[in-house]
Amino acid sequence: SVAEIATARADLVERARAGKLRREDLEGGTFTISNLGMFGVERFTAVLNPPQVAILAVGAVQEKPVARDGEIVVRPMMDLMLTCDHRAVNGAAGAGFLQAVQSILEEPGLAL
Numbered sequence: 569s570v571a572e573i574a575t576a577r578a579d580l581v582e583r584a585r586a587g588k589l590r591r592e593d594l595e596g597g598t599f600t601i602s603n604l605g606m607f608g609v610e611r612f613t614a615v616l617n618p619p620q621v622a623i624l625a626v627g628a629v630q631e632k633p634v635a636r637d638g639e640i641v642v643r644p645m646m647d648l649m650l651t652c653d654h655r656a657v658n659g660a661a662g663a664g665f666l667q668a669v670q671s672i673l674e675e676p677g678l679a680l
Contacts, residue, residue, distance in 0.1 A: 570679065580593060597620055598619075598620055598621050598622075599620060599621065599622050599623070599624070600614070600617065600620055600622075600623040600624070601623075601624045601626060602614040602623055602624065602625050602626065603626040604625070604626070604627070604628075605626045605627045605628035605629065605646060606628075607628075608628050609627060609628055610627050610628050610630065610647065611625070611627040611647040611649065612625050612627065612649070613625060613649055613651065614649065614651055615651070616651045616652075616653060618653075620653075621652065621653045621656040621657050622650060622651065622652045622653070622657055622662065622665075623650075623651050624648060624649070624650050624669075625647075625648070625649040625650075625651070626646065626648060627646050627647035627648070627649075628646060629644045629645070629646045630644070630645060630646065631643070631644060631645075632644075632645040648666060648669060648670075650662050650665065650666055
C-alpha cells in the first residue's frame with residue numbers, strides 16, 4: 569500500500585541520514601526515481617543501473633503557458649523522462665506508466 573511504502577521510505581531516509589544504511593538496503597531494486605528538479609534542473613536523462621528495469625528522471629516544476637479550453641493559461645509543469653530496459657519492459661507499458669503518473673499528478677485524488 570502507499571502507507572507501507574511511505575513508512576519504509578521514512579525508515580530508509582532516517583538510516584541514510586544517520587549513515588546507517590546496510591548493503592542489503594541498496595540491493596534488489598527494480599525501479600529508481602532520480603529527482604534533480606529540486607536543484608532547478610529542468611530536464612535530464614537518467615542512466616539505468618542494471619539489474620533495475622526502469623528509472624524516472626524528474627525535472628523542476630516551472631510555470632509555463634498551456635492551452636486549456638481554448639485559452640492560454642499559466643500552469644505549473646514539469647518534465648518526466650522514463651528510461652526502460654526494453655528486454656524487461658515494453659515501451660508501450662512505459663508510456664502507460666507515464667500517463668498514469670500524469671493523471672495522478674493532475675488529479676491527486678485518483679491515487680486514493
